[in-house]
Amino acid sequence: MESFKNVILTVIGGVGYDAxxxxxxxxxxxxxxxxxxxxxxxxxxxxxxxxFISRHQGKHHVPPHKINFLALIDAARQISTPVLSVNSVGLMRNVLLVENFEMNEKLKQKTVASPESFLDFPFFIPNDFIDLTKNRIDTFHNEETIHTDMTDPYCMDIRSLLSGVLKDKSVSYSEGTYLCTEGPRFETKAEIRMYAHFADVVGMTGVPEVSLAKEAGLCYASLCTITNPAAGLSQNMVTADEVKVGVEKNQKTVFEIIFALAAVLKNRKNNGGRKICQCQNATVHGKL
Structure with a gap:
């Protein structure tokens, strides 16, 4: 497509990172x-x-359970570049820090991001997910059976490059499992206690976006910003205002990461570098 001939990276973003x-x-x-x-x-x-593709497209903010994920991912497929998704999440349990670049000596000693100190270590890269959504269309293939390999749902190649960008910029981060709920309500305390046995963070927008991207053969990864402790893990109720504050606090850094990742992708392309993933082959052997 002529309008996108120079596009090196597509970003699908929610609140604070939209159009x-x-x-x-x-x-x-x-x-x-x-x-x-x-x-x-x-x-x-x-x-x-x-x-930049706005996840909540429309004059009014489209709620998470009404997002047209099929259209968003099909548009990304037509643009035909690697995709970075930016998601806001709640932290459900302590999660190991992959890297800790903090200068403050007290923070430097920490090995985990916790619900009590999520603002100190707000960045999270999912390497797997659990789908607890209820009413979302989660496949392009409704007329025939095509199974999609989801062994590595997030592109190993883009995740590796993203990790490298965070290290180069001395941004502390964690990795782990993302759990997606239907929304738009927040989760109950009992739900969070159960979910925390299986996943690290909880959100409402990462699924079916990730699985549709895999069906479309796209290299897709997610950068999550931890905006709040999940329900029952602080003295306060969970609010949309709290999420907005978390987004605004990290917005500048997220955009710096986006532009740095684009520069890495451009440099690799110009130097004939190759990706290490098999995302484009996820459905090759899936048809019955």
Whole structure:
């Protein structure tokens, strides 16, 4: 597609990371079989653009259980670049830090991100997920049986590059399992106690986005910002205002990570580097 010929990375973002309103952004529309998707394209350097797709498209904020994931992922497929999803999550239990770059000596001694100190270590890269959604269309294949390999649901290649960017920028982060609920309500304390046996963070937007991306053969990874402790893990009730505060606190760093990842992808492309994943082959042997 001519409008996206220089796009090196597609970002699917939620609150705080949706379609850019800056004058520099060029707004395009992508026609899909599932609806029209608005895409903002921002220059990231010479012959290098980043495409931003708003997850909650529309004049009003589309609630998580009503998001048109089929259209979003089909638009990303047409743009045909690696995809970075940005998700806001709640932390359900202590999770090991993969890297800790904090300068503060007290923080430097910590080995885990915990619900009590999530603001100190807010970045999380999922390497697996659990789907507890209820009413979402989660496949492009409704007319024939095509099984999709989900052994590594998030692209190993993009996850590796993303980890490298975080290390280069001295950003502390954790890895683990993402659990997706239907929403739009927050979870109960009892639910969080149960979910925490199986996963580390909880959100409402990561599924079926990740599985549809795998069906579409896209290299897809997620960067999560931990915006709050999950229900029952603090003295306060969980609120949308708390989530917004967490998003705003980390917004500048997230955009720096996005542009740095785009630069890494461009450099690899210019130097003939190869990806290490098999995302494009996820359905090759899945048809009965």
């Amino acid at each position: 850019l309103s800056t004058e520099e952004a060029r707004v395009c529309e992508v026609q899909t079989s599932y609806g029209t998707v608005s895409v903002s394209v921002l220059c990231a350097g010479e012959n290098s653009d980043i495409a």
